[in-house]
Amino acid sequence: MDNNKIAKSLELMADLMEFQGANAFRLRAYRNGSRVIRDLPEQIADMIANDQDLTQIDGIGKSTAEKCKELVETGQLKKLEEIKAEVPESVLGMLRVPNLGAKKAAKLFNELNIETLDQLKAACEAGEVAKLDGFGEKTQQIILDGLEIAADANKRIYWSEADAIANQLREFFKSCKAVKRLEFAGSYRRGKETVGDLDILIDTDDGETVMDHLTEFPDITKVIARGETKISVRLEQSFQVDLRVVPKKSFGAALQYFTGSKEHNVELRGRAKSAGLRINEYGVYDTSGKKEKYIAGETEADVYATLGLPEFAPELREQRGEFEMAENDALPDLIELSHIRGDLHMHTTATDGKYSIEEMAAAAKERGLKYIAITDHSKRVAMANGLDGKRAKAQWKKIDEINEQSDGKFWIFKGIECDILEAGGMDLSDKILEQADWVLAAIHYGQNQSREQITDRLIGAIENPHVDAVAHPTGRLLNRREPYEVDMSAVMSAVKENNKILELNANPARLDLNDVHVAQAKAQKIPIVINTDAHSINGLDVMQYGIKQARRGGLTKADVVNCATLAKFKKLIGIN
DNA sequence: GCCGTTTTCGGCCCGACTGTTTTCAGTCG
Numbered sequence: 001m002d003n004n005k006i007a008k009s010l011e012l013m014a015d016l017m018e019f020q021g022a023n024a025f026r027l028r029a030y031r032n033g034s035r036v037i038r039d040l041p042e043q044i045a046d047m048i049a050n051d052q053d054l055t056q057i058d059g060i061g062k063s064t065a066e067k068c069k070e071l072v073e074t075g076q077l078k079k080l081e082e083i084k085a086e087v088p089e090s091v092l093g094m095l096r097v098p099n100l101g102a103k104k105a106a107k108l109f110n111e112l113n114i115e116t117l118d119q120l121k122a123a124c125e126a127g128e129v130a131k132l133d134g135f136g137e138k139t140q141q142i143i144l145d146g147l148e149i150a151a152d153a154n155k156r157i158y159w160s161e162a163d164a165i166a167n168q169l170r171e172f173f174k175s176c177k178a179v180k181r182l183e184f185a186g187s188y189r190r191g192k193e194t195v196g197d198l199d200i201l202i203d204t205d206d207g208e209t210v211m212d213h214l215t216e217f218p219d220i221t222k223v224i225a226r227g228e229t230k231i232s233v234r235l236e237q238s239f240q241v242d243l244r245v246v247p248k249k250s251f252g253a254a255l256q257y258f259t260g261s262k263e264h265n266v267e268l269r270g271r272a273k274s275a276g277l278r279i280n281e282y283g284v285y286d287t288s289g290k291k292e293k294y295i296a297g298e299t300e301a302d303v304y305a306t307l308g309l310p311e312f313a314p315e316l317r318e319q320r321g322e323f324e325m326a327e328n329d330a331l332p333d334l335i336e337l338s339h340i341r342g343d344l345h346m347h348t349t350a351t352d353g354k355y356s357i358e359e360m361a362a363a364a365k366e367r368g369l370k371y372i373a374i375t376d377h378s379k380r381v382a383m384a385n386g387l388d389g390k391r392a393k394a395q396w397k398k399i400d401e402i403n404e405q406s407d408g409k410f411w412i413f414k415g416i417e418c419d420i421l422e423a424g425g426m427d428l429s430d431k432i433l434e435q436a437d438w439v440l441a442a443i444h445y446g447q448n449q450s451r452e453q454i455t456d457r458l459i460g461a462i463e464n465p466h467v468d469a470v471a472h473p474t475g476r477l478l479n480r481r482e483p484y485e486v487d488m489s490a491v492m493s494a495v496k497e498n499n500k501i502l503e504l505n506a507n508p509a510r511l512d513l514n515d516v517h518v519a520q521a522k523a524q525k526i527p528i529v530i531n532t533d534a535h536s537i538n539g540l541d542v543m544q545y546g547i548k549q550a551r552r553g554g555l556t557k558a559d560v561v562n563c564a565t566l567a568k569f570k571k572l573i574g575i576n
Numbered sequence: 577g578c579c580g581t582t583t584t585c586g587g588c589c590c591g592a593c594t595g596t597t598t599t600c601a602g603t604c605g
Contacts, residue, residue, distance in 0.1 A: 023577085024588095025577070025578085025587085025588055026577050026578090027577090028577080028578090028588075029577035029578055029588095030577070032577090032578080033577080033578085058578095058579095059578075059579095060578085061577060061578050061579080062577090062578090063577060063578085064577075064578085098603090098604090099594085099602085099603060099604085100603085101602060101603050101604080102602095102603095103601080103602055103603085104602070104603085133596095134595090134596070134597090134601075134602080135595090135596085136595065136596055138594085138595060138596085139594095139595065139596080142594095142595090186605085197605085199605080225592090225593060225594070225604095226593090227592065227593055227594090228592090228593095229592070229593095230592060230593070232593090232604090242604095242605075244592090257590085257591095257605095258605075260605085262589090262605080265589065265590090266588090266589055267589095268589085269589040269590070270588080270589070272589085273588095273589080278589090278590085279589080279590085280589085280590055280591065281590080281591070281592095282591090
């Protein structure tokens with residue numbers, strides 16, 4: 001059983017226990033434990049096999065450690081099965097209805113025996129919900145309205161899509177004179193791979209005008225709530241935007257607060273409390289005197305400084321060790337887009353790309369790159385007209401000719417994205433692969449194989465002397481396809497041992513490796529290459545998304561091979 | 577359920593908004 005499954009079991013425990021009215025702090029402990037395990041680089045199962053003490057992990061106590069052991073050894077959790085017998089999992093569907101939380105949903109389940117959204121709808125239409133204590137006509141109507149969008153609710157969109165909406169909003173507010181300063185916060189600002197909603201903070205003397213302005217935004221379908229300092233609206237596809245009006249002296253505190261993450265803020269506020277301070281979205285307050293005294297809040301740096309902490313990069317605010325790093329003066333100097341000098345994964349018209357070698361090279365040059373690798377598919381990917389040995393060699397000959405004509409300041413590497421076959425082994429022979437400058441190994445077929453099979457295939461490829469890097473190592477597509485079953489710890493060990501490289505694929509639907517794997521690779525000093533996997537000229541512009549993910553994994557330019565100069569990169573892969 | 581350089585018991589981040597209420601609970605972020 002892998003960490004993800006353990007984490008899901010603990011999360012489910014908490015969700016169902018909430019319906020039984022369990023203590024809120026106990027639920028938080030479960031959820032915290034679940035998060036910690038999900039983000040853990042080592043596999044819990046391995047730690048148990050090695051007799052390691054799980055309670056050494058922050059957030060895991062005796063009880064959770066025992067549950068982990070039970071899950072790993074028996075594949076299930078007796079207590080969870082008992083709870084499931086009392087509270088059917090289907091009740092969790094009710095939580096997708098906006099404004100319906102665990103307390104109210106539990107009441108609906110306990111008093112009206114409602115277990116599904118269909119039953120909930122019927123009860124609302126029969127007027128039974130309004131009769132419950134604490135409910136009323138309005139709540140009943142809100143639930144009915146919410147059922148309409150429950151299917152779409154909680155759907156997270158790609159960071160790139162959220163970015164497009166954010167840019168539209170930023171543009172839209174340029175015509176609003178009352179805006180003195182506008183910033184986006186939330187998971188969008190932290191660069192999370194998917195975003196659930198957008199948070200806008202605005203410094204203004206005229207909150208009403210600013211909130212009125214938002215209601216004029218073309219894509220709005222509903223104003224969910226509006227008060228003196230806050231307005232929430234829903235856009236098409238149920239995407240929510242929250243706008244908050246913030247005074248100047250509190251802007252930094254609000255930006256810090258609404259950027260999160262929640263876990264990062266809990267840690268920060270806990271530290272503040274022990275230091276005799278209180279932090280909220282209005283500022284930092286000294287609570288030691290008779291009357292609370294405002295001591296900071298205008299900038300984020302001021303807020304953090306009250307606790308002797310640096311202004312963490314938003315991408316690192318996930319409570320995954322950033323506070324400890326700050327204390328040890330070990331926060332990384334994060335990579336930036338401008339550090340990237342090469343792009344080592346792209347396709348051309350020879351397979352499923354839309355442009356020629358020359359066109360891709362010209363576009364890359366225009367974007368300031370100094371080198372690229374052309375990495376068309378190999379023959380197994382017949383759908384994309386993948387290259388056999390003969391066509392690959394012809395393409396490489398052409399690249400040689402183009403390079404000979406160039407001034408040497410921009411270089412094209414002869415590459416291939418060679419498939420790792422279902423039965424193991426590479427799609428092209430060693431005799432062909434040895435003639436390439438740069439070989440990416442990738443799985444496109446047989447993605448549903450067992451963990452052992454997939455892991456063996458990847459390790460086999462990594463051990464091939466001609467392979468340089470593994471492309472999109474887990475094969476996931478965000479919101480569409482789960483990663484394949486793979487033992488990433490074993491893969492990383494093989495990569496490390498064979499001095500190979502792991503790709504961070506920058507395509508916004510892939511972002512593969514994920515942030516936790518990136519951090520795990522960095523901890524093992526495994527070099528990363530951030531590639532666009534471009535199939536067109538515009539495809540080269542997705543590099544920025546890969547950079548966000550890399551920053552979330554704590555990478556610096558020294559950790560990323562395509563930040564190297566052309567000369568250094570040539571040396572790295574043994575080209576003269 | 578987890579945690580501890582005042583603690584092995586008694587805390588656990590904090591506030592806006594809404595609806596159902598006569599002072600607060602639930603939801604959300």
